[in-house]
Amino acid sequence: MLLKERIVIDDFGDKKFKIRLVESDNNTEAAFTHFLHNHKNGVSKLYKPAAIEHVKKLIRYRDSDQLASNEAAEEALQHLIFEETDIAFPAPKIPKFKFIDLFAGIGGFRLAFQNLGGKCVYTSEWDKYSKQTYRANFGEVPFGDITKPETKSFIPDGFDVLCAGFPCQSFSIAGKRGGFEDTRGTLFFDVAEIIKKKQPKAFFLENVKGLRSHDKGRTLETILNTLRNDLEYYVPEPQIINAKEFGVPQNRERIFIVGFRKDLGITDFEYPKSTDKSKVLEDILEKEEVSVKYYLSTTYVDTLRNHKARHASKGNGFGYEIIPNNGTANAVVCGGMGRERNLILDNRLTNFNPVTNITGEVNREGIRKMTPREWARLQGFPENFKIVVSDAQAYKQFGNSVAVPAIQATGKELIKLITERC
Numbered sequence: 001m002l003l004k005e006r007i008v009i010d011d012f013g014d015k016k017f018k019i020r021l022v023e024s025d026n027n028t029e030a031a032f033t034h035f036l037h038n039h040k041n042g043v044s045k046l047y048k049p050a051a052i053e054h055v056k057k058l059i060r061y062r063d064s065d066q067l068a069s070n071e072a073a074e075e076a077l078q079h080l081i082f083e084e085t086d087i088a089f090p091a092p093k094i095p096k097f098k099f100i101d102l103f104a105g106i107g108g109f110r111l112a113f114q115n116l117g118g119k120c121v122y123t124s125e126w127d128k129y130s131k132q133t134y135r136a137n138f139g140e141v142p143f144g145d146i147t148k149p150e151t152k153s154f155i156p157d158g159f160d161v162l163c164a165g166f167p168c169q170s171f172s173i174a175g176k177r178g179g180f181e182d183t184r185g186t187l188f189f190d191v192a193e194i195i196k197k198k199q200p201k202a203f204f205l206e207n208v209k210g211l212r213s214h215d216k217g218r219t220l221e222t223i224l225n226t227l228r229n230d231l232e233y234y235v236p237e238p239q240i241i242n243a244k245e246f247g248v249p250q251n252r253e254r255i256f257i258v259g260f261r262k263d264l265g266i267t268d269f270e271y272p273k274s275t276d277k278s279k280v281l282e283d284i285l286e287k288e289e290v291s292v293k294y295y296l297s298t299t300y301v302d303t304l305r306n307h308k309a310r311h312a313s314k315g316n317g318f319g320y321e322i323i324p325n326n327g328t329a330n331a332v333v334c335g336g337m338g339r340e341r342n343l344i345l346d347n348r349l350t351n352f353n354p355v356t357n358i359t360g361e362v363n364r365e366g367i368r369k370m371t372p373r374e375w376a377r378l379q380g381f382p383e384n385f386k387i388v389v390s391d392a393q394a395y396k397q398f399g400n401s402v403a404v405p406a407i408q409a410t411g412k413e414l415i416k417l418i419t420e421r422c
């Protein structure tokens, strides 16, 4: 009997693969989607056993609630490979290189490297809501906590580039040499361990500008020491790159660190020069009137003004900021005054009265927060990038992410070098 007749394939709810969307508390769901996305390359066999486990959780025989056998699950898996897929950002048809996406967030690195012709063969991100955005756009569920050996066990061999925007943490290196072993217990240690084990041709790490001065410079020194001396990669001087030089109106400075495996013979790397400084806020603002919910209440505007005045009298510039339409936004960030530091004046709202906005009447000046879509544009995400989470999560995700054009411009230089040499 054919599998289709015996298994309730129709019960699979998700359009992409006709499966039910179930939250998986382990990595089987990630393995399942990674399997489907890698069936054209050898990587998929690494994901197959866990993918079969996942399918077994999803399907039931029609006439009983019996679990499917391994064979039936495998047959279902093969069937699902050929299901119609509708993925907003698919991998290139003929990929030029393979990369992995660690601390993937919502896939800023992935977008940039796919645009450069790369195929992502592994991704890790533990935040539930970021995973939802990632899946909605790339059709793939990231693996979870990268510090766990099980998560690492799914990383394939033979990929070319490792990408990671890892969170910055101090190392306890007092009196030590400041190398690999001293970074134990930090997320950088996990990144370094993966580079050491998998030996990719190159890596691209991204972090906040403050990494340079973090712990009086010791954190960056230890990172470079580890990458250059312990892992023996060629690592040119890291560079601070500003997103506003690459076609987005956002003043976002980040430190970029690239490295190349020594046997490639690469001894020189040039970070990209500015490509486009012309963009201003006006270029990314919503063209239509936006919902009243983005407008601040009069009470809140007063609170912000008082707050700013108090801080100004103490001699510091902390507070809200209204960005002019011909200006450049401050860096979007996930916490603190992230949204208030990027207010704009937009007095197109026609229904000012008698609407109220959370805590009171809407301000009459037209002061509003930027929308999640505007934040997406500030980070260079394309218009068809799907926002499938609440506004609160979306601000967090875009604030945490990367400016895609700056990553892509740097990635382009990196890929040029590794493809020239191989």
Ligand SMILES: C[S@@+](CC[C@H](N)C(=O)[O-])C[C@H]1O[C@@H](n2cnc3c(N)ncnc32)[C@H](O)[C@@H]1O
Binding pocket: 103, 104, 105, 106, 107, 108, 109, 124, 125, 126, 127, 130, 144, 145, 146, 147, 164, 165, 166, 167, 187, 397, 400, 401, 402
């Ligand atoms: C600075 S953000 C990177 C965002 C990403 N580059 C992007 O384009 O959206 C760091 C990400 O690492 C994730 N993260 C932190 N610790 C993690 C862990 N142990 N395992 C997996 N992901 C982790 C966070 O949830 C966060 O999304």
